[in-house]
Amino acid sequence: MNLPPLSLYLHMPWCVKKCPYCDFNSHALNGDIPEQSYLNAIVEDLKHDLSLAEGRPIQTVFIGGGTPSLMSPEFYHQLFDSLRAYLTLADDAEITLEANPGTVEQSRFTGFRQAGINRLSLGIQSFQPSQLSALGRIHDDKAAHRAIEAARNAGFDNFNLDLMHGLPDQTPADAVADLEAAIAWNPPHISWYQLTLEPNTEFYSRPPNLPDDDRLWDIYCQGADTLRKHGFGDYEVSAWSRPGKASRHNLNYWTFGDYLALGAGAHGKVTLASGEIRRFWKTRQPDAYLNRIASRTAGSQVIEEDELPLEFMMNALRLTEGVPEGLFTERTGLPLDTVAVKLESLRQEQLLERHGLKTTELGQRYLNTLLERFL
Structure with a gap:
Protein backbone atom coordinates (compact mmCIF):
# COMPACT_ATOMS: atom_id res chain seq x y z
CA MET A 1 0.00 0.00 0.00
CA ASN A 2 1.10 3.58 -0.61
CA LEU A 3 2.06 5.30 2.63
CA PRO A 4 -0.13 8.27 3.64
CA PRO A 5 1.16 11.85 3.96
CA LEU A 6 3.09 12.45 7.19
CA SER A 7 2.58 15.24 9.72
CA LEU A 8 4.25 16.03 13.04
CA TYR A 9 2.60 16.87 16.36
CA LEU A 10 4.67 18.52 19.10
CA HIS A 11 3.33 18.86 22.65
CA MET A 12 4.32 21.61 25.08
CA PRO A 13 2.79 20.57 28.42
CA TRP A 14 3.06 23.69 30.59
CA CYS A 15 0.36 26.29 31.34
CA VAL A 16 0.18 29.29 33.64
CA LYS A 17 -2.72 27.47 35.31
CA LYS A 18 -5.08 24.62 34.53
CA CYS A 19 -8.47 25.69 33.12
CA PRO A 20 -11.47 24.01 34.81
CA TYR A 21 -12.78 22.47 31.56
CA CYS A 22 -9.42 21.21 30.21
CA ASP A 23 -8.67 17.49 29.98
CA PHE A 24 -5.54 17.86 27.86
CA ASN A 25 -2.11 16.93 29.17
CA SER A 26 -1.34 20.34 30.69
CA HIS A 27 0.47 21.16 33.92
CA ALA A 28 0.49 24.43 35.88
CA LEU A 29 3.89 26.05 35.71
CA ASN A 30 5.97 26.05 38.88
CA GLY A 31 9.09 28.09 38.26
CA ASP A 32 10.91 28.47 34.96
CA ILE A 33 10.33 26.18 31.98
CA PRO A 34 13.37 23.90 31.45
CA ASN A 40 17.17 17.87 24.26
CA ALA A 41 14.48 15.36 25.26
CA ILE A 42 12.45 16.04 22.10
CA VAL A 43 15.53 15.55 19.91
CA GLU A 44 16.35 12.25 21.63
CA ASP A 45 12.72 11.21 21.25
CA LEU A 46 12.85 12.03 17.53
CA LYS A 47 16.03 10.05 16.97
CA HIS A 48 14.36 7.01 18.54
CA ASP A 49 11.28 7.37 16.29
CA LEU A 50 13.04 8.41 13.10
CA SER A 51 12.51 5.08 11.34
CA LEU A 52 8.73 5.59 11.60
CA ALA A 53 8.94 8.39 9.06
CA GLU A 54 9.91 5.87 6.37
CA GLY A 55 11.76 8.69 4.57
CA ARG A 56 8.60 10.77 4.05
CA PRO A 57 8.75 14.59 4.21
CA ILE A 58 6.76 16.36 6.91
CA GLN A 59 3.81 18.15 5.29
CA THR A 60 2.43 19.91 8.37
CA VAL A 61 3.51 20.59 11.95
CA PHE A 62 1.17 21.40 14.83
CA ILE A 63 2.51 22.62 18.19
CA GLY A 64 -0.14 22.11 20.85
CA GLY A 65 -0.40 22.04 24.61
CA GLY A 66 -0.58 23.17 27.28
CA THR A 67 0.42 26.65 26.21
CA PRO A 68 3.12 26.54 23.51
CA SER A 69 3.37 30.34 23.47
CA LEU A 70 5.01 30.16 26.92
CA MET A 71 8.14 28.85 25.20
CA SER A 72 10.54 31.50 23.93
CA PRO A 73 11.08 32.30 20.25
CA GLU A 74 14.70 31.16 20.69
CA PHE A 75 13.43 27.74 21.79
CA TYR A 76 11.53 27.42 18.50
CA HIS A 77 14.52 28.60 16.45
CA GLN A 78 16.62 25.83 18.01
CA LEU A 79 13.79 23.31 17.76
CA PHE A 80 13.31 23.74 14.02
CA ASP A 81 17.06 23.74 13.40
CA SER A 82 17.16 20.39 15.23
CA LEU A 83 14.14 18.98 13.40
CA ARG A 84 15.62 19.83 10.02
CA ALA A 85 18.81 18.00 10.96
CA TYR A 86 16.84 14.73 11.02
CA LEU A 87 13.68 15.29 9.00
CA THR A 88 12.76 16.88 5.69
CA LEU A 89 10.12 19.57 6.05
CA ALA A 90 8.20 20.24 2.84
CA ASP A 91 8.96 23.65 1.33
CA ASP A 92 5.32 24.65 1.80
CA ALA A 93 4.86 22.97 5.19
CA GLU A 94 2.05 24.42 7.28
CA ILE A 95 3.50 25.07 10.77
CA THR A 96 0.93 26.00 13.42
CA LEU A 97 1.49 27.20 16.98
CA GLU A 98 -1.26 27.36 19.60
CA ALA A 99 -1.08 30.63 21.54
CA ASN A 100 -2.83 31.94 24.64
CA PRO A 101 -3.69 35.65 24.42
CA GLY A 102 -2.55 36.04 28.03
CA THR A 103 1.02 34.93 27.32
CA VAL A 104 2.07 36.85 24.22
CA GLU A 105 3.29 40.26 23.14
CA GLN A 106 4.27 41.82 19.83
CA SER A 107 7.96 40.92 19.99
CA ARG A 108 7.14 37.32 20.90
CA PHE A 109 4.86 36.88 17.90
CA THR A 110 7.52 38.42 15.66
CA GLY A 111 10.05 35.94 17.05
CA PHE A 112 7.72 33.00 16.42
CA ARG A 113 7.29 34.12 12.82
CA GLN A 114 11.04 34.45 12.34
CA ALA A 115 11.50 30.91 13.72
CA GLY A 116 9.49 29.57 10.79
CA ILE A 117 6.03 29.28 12.32
CA ASN A 118 3.57 30.42 9.64
CA ARG A 119 0.16 29.82 11.23
CA LEU A 120 -1.26 30.66 14.66
CA LEU A 132 -13.69 34.26 30.28
CA SER A 133 -13.79 34.48 34.07
CA ALA A 134 -16.15 31.49 34.31
CA LEU A 135 -13.83 29.49 32.04
CA GLY A 136 -10.82 30.30 34.20
CA ARG A 137 -8.94 32.01 31.37
CA ILE A 138 -5.96 34.21 32.25
CA HIS A 139 -6.84 36.83 29.62
CA ASP A 140 -9.70 39.30 29.28
CA ASP A 141 -11.49 40.53 26.19
CA LYS A 142 -9.06 43.43 25.68
CA ALA A 143 -6.08 41.05 25.78
CA ALA A 144 -7.82 38.87 23.19
CA HIS A 145 -8.16 41.77 20.78
CA ARG A 146 -4.58 42.90 21.43
CA ALA A 147 -3.27 39.41 20.70
CA ILE A 148 -5.06 39.22 17.34
CA GLU A 149 -3.73 42.66 16.39
CA ALA A 150 -0.20 41.66 17.45
CA ALA A 151 -0.39 38.45 15.40
CA ARG A 152 -1.41 40.34 12.28
CA ASN A 153 1.25 43.00 12.83
CA ALA A 154 3.85 40.23 13.11
CA GLY A 155 2.94 39.02 9.63
CA PHE A 156 0.57 36.16 10.40
CA ASP A 157 -1.99 36.30 7.61
CA ASN A 158 -2.94 32.65 8.23
CA PHE A 159 -4.46 32.23 11.68
CA ASN A 160 -7.27 30.52 13.52
CA LEU A 161 -9.46 31.92 16.27
CA ASP A 162 -10.59 29.28 18.75
CA LEU A 163 -14.10 29.89 20.19
CA MET A 164 -16.38 27.78 22.37
CA HIS A 165 -20.16 27.71 22.54
CA ALA A 184 -14.58 41.54 12.56
CA TRP A 185 -10.86 40.62 12.49
CA ASN A 186 -11.36 38.84 9.14
CA PRO A 187 -9.73 35.56 10.21
CA PRO A 188 -9.15 32.86 7.56
CA HIS A 189 -10.27 30.14 10.01
CA ILE A 190 -12.50 29.80 13.08
CA SER A 191 -12.73 26.72 15.31
CA TRP A 192 -16.15 26.83 16.97
CA TYR A 193 -16.89 23.91 19.23
CA GLN A 194 -19.21 23.07 22.09
CA LEU A 195 -18.02 23.03 25.69
CA THR A 196 -18.34 19.50 27.04
CA LEU A 197 -17.80 18.19 30.54
CA GLU A 198 -14.86 15.81 30.45
CA PRO A 199 -13.93 13.40 33.26
CA ASN A 200 -11.04 14.42 35.52
CA THR A 201 -11.77 18.13 35.15
CA GLU A 202 -13.01 20.66 37.69
CA PHE A 203 -16.16 21.31 35.64
CA TYR A 204 -16.96 17.59 35.64
CA SER A 205 -16.89 17.40 39.44
CA ARG A 206 -18.64 20.77 39.88
CA PRO A 207 -20.71 21.30 36.72
CA PRO A 208 -21.67 24.86 35.78
CA ASN A 209 -25.16 25.69 34.55
CA LEU A 210 -24.90 24.80 30.87
CA PRO A 211 -27.61 25.38 28.23
CA ASP A 212 -30.11 22.57 27.66
CA ASP A 213 -30.33 20.66 24.37
CA ASP A 214 -32.96 22.95 22.84
CA ARG A 215 -30.91 26.07 23.55
CA LEU A 216 -27.75 24.35 22.31
CA TRP A 217 -29.47 23.62 19.01
CA ASP A 218 -30.64 27.25 18.73
CA ILE A 219 -27.08 28.43 19.46
CA TYR A 220 -25.68 26.16 16.79
CA CYS A 221 -28.25 27.12 14.14
CA GLN A 222 -27.90 30.86 14.70
CA GLY A 223 -24.12 30.66 14.92
CA ALA A 224 -23.86 28.56 11.76
CA ASP A 225 -26.09 31.01 9.88
CA THR A 226 -23.84 33.88 11.01
CA LEU A 227 -20.67 32.13 9.86
CA ARG A 228 -22.12 31.17 6.47
CA LYS A 229 -23.42 34.71 5.95
CA HIS A 230 -19.86 35.96 6.30
CA GLY A 231 -18.37 33.47 3.85
CA PHE A 232 -17.23 30.67 6.16
CA GLY A 233 -17.85 27.03 5.35
CA ASP A 234 -17.91 24.18 7.86
CA TYR A 235 -15.49 21.74 6.27
CA GLU A 236 -15.49 19.67 9.48
CA VAL A 237 -17.79 19.27 12.50
CA SER A 238 -16.29 22.19 14.45
CA ALA A 239 -13.97 23.85 11.91
CA TRP A 240 -14.99 26.78 9.71
CA SER A 241 -12.83 28.45 7.10
CA ARG A 242 -12.84 30.75 4.15
CA PRO A 243 -12.31 29.05 0.77
CA GLY A 244 -8.85 27.47 0.55
CA LYS A 245 -8.00 28.18 4.20
CA ALA A 246 -8.88 24.86 5.86
CA SER A 247 -6.23 23.59 8.27
CA ARG A 248 -4.05 21.18 6.30
CA HIS A 249 -2.89 19.53 9.52
CA ASN A 250 -6.49 18.82 10.56
CA LEU A 251 -7.33 17.54 7.11
CA ASN A 252 -4.50 15.03 7.38
CA TYR A 253 -6.03 13.75 10.64
CA TRP A 254 -9.53 13.48 9.16
CA THR A 255 -8.34 11.71 6.02
CA PHE A 256 -6.55 9.10 8.15
CA GLY A 257 -3.08 10.37 7.38
CA ASP A 258 -0.05 9.63 9.54
CA TYR A 259 1.55 11.79 12.21
CA LEU A 260 4.65 11.49 14.32
CA ALA A 261 4.32 12.68 17.92
CA LEU A 262 6.98 14.24 20.14
CA GLY A 263 6.70 15.71 23.63
CA ALA A 264 5.12 14.74 26.94
CA GLY A 265 1.78 13.01 26.43
CA ALA A 266 1.81 13.31 22.63
CA HIS A 267 -0.10 10.70 20.59
CA GLY A 268 0.88 9.54 17.10
CA LYS A 269 -0.27 7.16 14.37
CA VAL A 270 1.91 5.68 11.65
CA THR A 271 1.59 3.25 8.75
CA LEU A 272 4.61 1.02 8.31
CA ALA A 273 5.96 -0.27 5.00
CA SER A 274 4.63 -3.70 6.00
CA GLY A 275 1.08 -2.28 5.96
CA GLU A 276 0.75 -2.43 9.75
CA ILE A 277 -0.94 0.65 11.24
CA ARG A 278 0.18 1.50 14.75
CA ARG A 279 -0.77 4.07 17.41
CA PHE A 280 1.71 5.18 20.05
CA TRP A 281 1.83 7.59 22.96
CA LYS A 282 4.48 9.30 25.03
CA THR A 283 5.08 9.57 28.77
CA ARG A 284 2.57 12.13 30.13
CA GLN A 285 4.36 13.71 33.09
CA PRO A 286 6.89 16.36 32.00
CA ASP A 287 9.44 15.36 34.65
CA ALA A 288 9.24 11.71 33.63
CA TYR A 289 9.56 12.65 29.95
CA LEU A 290 12.61 14.81 30.69
CA ASN A 291 14.36 12.14 32.74
CA ARG A 292 13.85 9.05 30.57
CA ILE A 293 17.17 7.57 29.50
CA ALA A 294 15.83 5.21 26.81
CA SER A 295 12.64 5.50 24.77
CA ARG A 296 10.10 8.09 25.88
CA THR A 297 7.33 6.11 24.24
CA ALA A 298 5.01 4.94 27.01
CA GLY A 299 3.06 2.48 24.86
CA SER A 300 1.94 1.46 21.40
CA GLN A 301 -0.60 -0.83 19.78
CA VAL A 302 -1.42 -2.15 16.35
CA ILE A 303 -4.83 -1.14 15.01
CA GLU A 304 -6.28 -4.53 14.15
CA GLU A 305 -8.12 -5.17 10.89
CA ASP A 306 -11.52 -5.39 12.58
CA GLU A 307 -10.91 -2.00 14.22
CA LEU A 308 -9.81 -0.16 11.08
CA PRO A 309 -13.27 0.55 9.57
CA LEU A 310 -14.41 2.42 12.69
CA GLU A 311 -11.06 4.20 13.06
CA PHE A 312 -11.24 5.39 9.46
CA MET A 313 -14.92 6.41 9.54
CA MET A 314 -14.56 8.27 12.86
CA ASN A 315 -12.19 10.60 11.05
CA ALA A 316 -13.38 10.75 7.45
CA LEU A 317 -17.10 11.21 8.20
CA ARG A 318 -16.37 14.32 10.26
CA LEU A 319 -15.64 16.07 6.98
CA LEU A 327 -9.53 6.42 0.14
CA PHE A 328 -10.83 3.69 2.46
CA THR A 329 -8.70 1.05 0.77
CA GLU A 330 -5.80 3.43 0.18
CA ARG A 331 -5.48 4.29 3.88
CA THR A 332 -6.54 1.02 5.57
CA GLY A 333 -5.38 -1.62 3.07
CA LEU A 334 -8.85 -3.24 3.29
CA PRO A 335 -11.22 -3.75 0.34
CA LEU A 336 -14.35 -1.60 0.36
CA ASP A 337 -16.35 -4.85 0.41
CA THR A 338 -15.41 -5.03 4.11
CA VAL A 339 -17.99 -2.34 4.86
CA ALA A 340 -20.23 -2.52 1.75
CA VAL A 341 -23.27 -3.96 3.56
CA LYS A 342 -23.10 -1.34 6.32
CA LEU A 343 -22.68 1.47 3.81
CA GLU A 344 -25.71 0.36 1.82
CA SER A 345 -27.81 0.14 4.99
CA LEU A 346 -26.81 3.67 6.01
CA ARG A 347 -27.64 4.94 2.53
CA GLN A 348 -31.05 3.30 2.65
CA GLU A 349 -31.65 5.15 5.94
CA GLN A 350 -30.56 8.43 4.30
CA LEU A 351 -27.65 8.86 6.70
CA LEU A 352 -25.05 8.62 3.94
CA GLU A 353 -25.07 10.12 0.46
CA ARG A 354 -25.37 7.71 -2.44
CA HIS A 355 -21.89 8.50 -3.80
CA GLY A 356 -18.63 8.74 -1.88
CA LEU A 357 -18.21 8.41 1.88
CA LYS A 358 -20.19 11.45 2.93
CA THR A 359 -22.91 11.99 5.50
CA THR A 360 -26.23 13.58 4.69
CA GLU A 361 -27.36 16.52 6.83
CA LEU A 362 -29.29 14.00 8.94
CA GLY A 363 -26.23 11.76 9.22
CA GLN A 364 -24.05 14.65 10.34
CA ARG A 365 -26.54 15.53 13.06
CA TYR A 366 -26.54 11.94 14.36
CA LEU A 367 -22.91 11.20 13.60
CA ASN A 368 -22.18 9.32 16.84
CA THR A 369 -25.14 7.01 16.28
CA LEU A 370 -24.05 6.45 12.69
CA LEU A 371 -20.49 5.55 13.73
CA GLU A 372 -21.75 2.93 16.19
CA ARG A 373 -22.73 0.86 13.16
CA PHE A 374 -19.04 0.25 12.45
CA LEU A 375 -18.30 -1.21 15.89
Missing part, protein backbone atom coordinates in the same frame (compact mmCIF):
# COMPACT_ATOMS: atom_id res chain seq x y z
CA GLU A 35 13.54 24.82 27.76
CA GLN A 36 16.97 23.43 26.96
CA SER A 37 16.31 20.15 28.75
CA TYR A 38 12.97 19.78 27.01
CA LEU A 39 14.53 20.53 23.63
CA SER A 121 -4.21 29.24 16.55
CA LEU A 122 -5.30 31.75 19.20
CA GLY A 123 -7.25 30.34 22.14
CA ILE A 124 -9.79 33.13 22.52
CA GLN A 125 -12.75 30.94 23.71
CA SER A 126 -14.97 34.01 24.25
CA PHE A 127 -14.84 37.79 23.98
CA GLN A 128 -17.16 38.26 26.96
CA PRO A 129 -15.42 39.08 30.27
CA SER A 130 -17.92 37.14 32.40
CA GLN A 131 -17.47 34.00 30.29
CA GLY A 166 -22.64 26.16 24.95
CA LEU A 167 -20.97 28.15 27.73
CA PRO A 168 -22.51 28.63 31.21
CA ASP A 169 -25.89 30.41 30.89
CA GLN A 170 -25.07 31.34 27.29
CA THR A 171 -27.85 32.53 25.00
CA PRO A 172 -27.88 32.33 21.18
CA ALA A 173 -27.36 36.11 21.11
CA ASP A 174 -24.25 35.74 23.31
CA ALA A 175 -22.80 33.08 21.01
CA VAL A 176 -23.47 35.15 17.88
CA ALA A 177 -21.86 38.20 19.54
CA ASP A 178 -18.67 36.17 20.11
CA LEU A 179 -18.64 35.06 16.48
CA GLU A 180 -19.23 38.58 15.19
CA ALA A 181 -16.37 39.90 17.33
CA ALA A 182 -14.10 37.26 15.81
CA ILE A 183 -15.32 37.81 12.24
CA THR A 320 -18.65 17.86 5.52
CA GLU A 321 -17.66 16.92 1.98
CA GLY A 322 -16.66 13.40 2.98
CA VAL A 323 -13.95 11.49 1.08
CA PRO A 324 -13.82 9.34 -2.08
CA GLU A 325 -14.65 5.68 -1.53
CA GLY A 326 -11.21 4.69 -2.80
